[in-house]
Amino acid sequence: MTPYRKNLCRTMTIMALAALVFMFRLPQPSGAASIEDVAMMKGADRQKILVEGARKEGKLMWYTTLIVDQVVRPVKEAFEKEYPFIQVEFYRGNAENLVRRMLAEYQAKRYDADLVDGTVSPIMVKRAGFLQPFYSPYFAEYPAELKDPQGFWGSTNLYFLTPGYNTRMVKSNELPKTYHDLLNPRWKGQMMWSTSRGSGAPIFIGNVLLSMGQEAGKAYLQKLKGQSIAKSTASNRQILDLTIAGEYPIALHIFNHHAYISKTAGAPVDWYAIEPVTATIQTIALAKSTPHPHASMLLLDFVLSEKGQKVFQQSNYLPSHPKVPAKQADLKPGARFKRAVYMTPDIQFDKGNEWVDYFQNQFLK
């Protein structure tokens, strides 16, 4: 090989590699309006502009923590029926993995995600600086605790964490009805809870500390410690199933709609409230460098609208919209319980580690 050809060869290799790198770094094609313009757009022709833009985009990618066959798919179908020119794609994972994935992608400047949801994942992405605030006309219909003041997120549905119990093992009139009742020696070793930050022991501890105050709360928890509550890394759903199987009479902190669903299927289980109930908020947010801002805004509008909220309702989820009741209405505050502590994403982010630490140091021996 002559030096000349060798050089040419090398140059070409370098060029090919550079082209490859370039291909993967190429910014997404953007329209005239910036992402921020689209996200914050107000005015009469907003819908028209969004539809036109979305028509060109043709699809969107939703990073979701929701259950695919229960709710993501129904939402996708309802939305695509409304906007047949938009294809909704989704990636499902739990909060931790979803966030890890999105952060790693953003660091590598790969912008796949348009929307991200979860009770804690959007706030983690927000704190990392990778969320775009947005405006939706439907925000006006929601109370203050169910939307971000700066418009970083809206809420699609709620979760209420209550005890669930095996109806063959415990009669309803014997149940520990208050936090104080849980300290009765009768329940020692009879309860189970999950270690999950967002739905298990740590957030229960958070609820106690917030509602009773730090000092009284800690004094209470010190007594609760003596009750030898079994811990598991299993999900709340599985802990409830262990309760149905009779392993533990009481699952201390589970999603009330799970107990309702099992009860409807004939399982010997029910839920009841110890007030104040822990409530968590499923939020949805817009990625900072969303490649499909118009389509994403249409989906955000859709899930926040009453029409979209009805899809959540029909899927047995508890809609956030104040005017849309749950299919089984008493799962939301009202008939069976009144008071709930709403764990906003900010509280969860700022206080969560403290609660996890408290759980680890005090309850894990």
Add this chain to the structure above:
Amino acid sequence: MVRQPPSEALDLSLKSRRGRTARGVFGLNTAVSFSPESWVLVGVSVIIAYLVLPPLYSVLQTSLFTTTLTGELDEFTLRFYADLFREFQVIEPFLNTVYFSIGSALLATLIGGVVSWIVTRTDTPLRGLGYFTAFASFGTPFILYTIGWLLLLGKAGPVNYWLGRLLDQKGLLNIYSLGGMVFVEALLWSPFVFLMMAASFRSMDPTLEEASAVCGARIGQTLRRISLRLMLPAFFSVLLLIFIRAFESFEIPALVGLPGDVRVLTTAILLDAQRMPPTYGRAGAFSVLLMLVVAGTLYVYFRVTRDESSFHTITGKGYRPALISLGRWRYLAAGGLLVYSFVLLALPFLIILWASLLPFYIQPSFEALSKLTLKNYVSAIHFPKITDAIKNSILLGLGSATVVMVLTTFASWILVRTKLRGRWLLDLLTTLPLLFPGIVMGLAIMRFYLIVPIPIYGTLWILLAAFVTRYIPYGIRYTHAGLLQLHRELEEAAYASGASWANAMRRVTLPLLTPSFLGGWVFVFLLSAKELSMSILLVSPRTQVVSVAVYELWENGQVGELAAFGVIWTTILVSVSVVYYLFARRYGVQQQ
């Protein structure tokens, strides 16, 4: 024997020393080192280094730096190591960990070893059951297998119920205890021991045992003094692997230990993931420490097996081991085999099957019979993209099993047959992935392919790369132990007859290695079908895999749906393994 410091790492220029034992192709002179086979070997080593080093780098980094909210490296710190040492000072978790790992390793080796001896070396009836049990129990999704045991041995489970009725005492067995952890972990790993030992037993030199028998030794004596000693490399491999796996495992301590307040070293690490943002520093530091320990162990292992000829069981003489006649004892052995299959497979599988047929879980009873339904199977089949997931998982299993076994066969050949300096580093390199925490390794691989311009992010290829890296350690244990048993003279005979290296490899070494290769292949196939911690990060909307689907069902579905799906999936996996095994064994036998 290797005394070189690590700085002479991986001297793969193939300048072999002409030491006293240096023979074979690489013993001749440096000119040989440029022959085609050396390129194969260099290639294999480079591929392994390419797969293993980036995650290794990432694990080290994770253990030494804090991260910012965006996941970028922040400050250098030794805090994670300090945390870890503080954790080590609390004596109880440390002791629990040691008991748990040693107990599981010993129990699994005992169960798997005895059963594999019965199956491969004796004339016990029903021997085929051994393989079937191993495949089927190992093919059951991990979570489901554990849940099966929790339901069986739990407070309200049938075992405690019947024990209670018989002995008039409540809650006799407590599965949520150290003993329960050892029991489940050992059962989980005994198929691995079985497959590995079976491969080794099948390659046993019968003349040594016959000689022993001729000298008047009884079966027990022969077993103890001849067979077991010859099996030392295989024994060491399984003990080491299971010990390490148990030492660093999160799953059983979390599901079985935690509810009973049995705390081990990984418990604190596990709960770190609950922090926001999740930190893996302690997990990283933990695995770095383990790596140092394992590096030391491997060095010792290398010294123990350095005199490789002591373990040769396949020589130029007729080697196909004869079956030992157990006489009347064979019915007892068959009974033992039945018990093994019943406990390892039938019990947990039946309870899973039971759960899959119920709308919600009820303890087995006549009352519950009226509730039986196939509803869960209907929802399992309708799980989103489930056929894609099954197809992807099977493809990945086939791919990673094949790539791992081919790579590790060559790697073992380098380790066993050549006298390259720093070979043990290659051994270390092929063992390290065992010690990477799955989640850290998944992250490392994800970041690596997001940065380097190799466009496999979001495809099945990234999963294949991850799986191959993760399962190299298992493959190498199979092929290494197998190759140690193979006497050099067989290859030398081929060279003497004028065969090229490739020819000798293809016609002599590989066919003789078939049992190990097959055992390892099936094992990696089944393992990759279960892999979760990396898959969960690396799958994309278009590359769903079964283990992730199982996990989603576990997190959000009900026990019945999970069980129904598990039953279907186990059936598919076992069918593929059995078909492959029968096919490949026949093919392998013909080759010989």
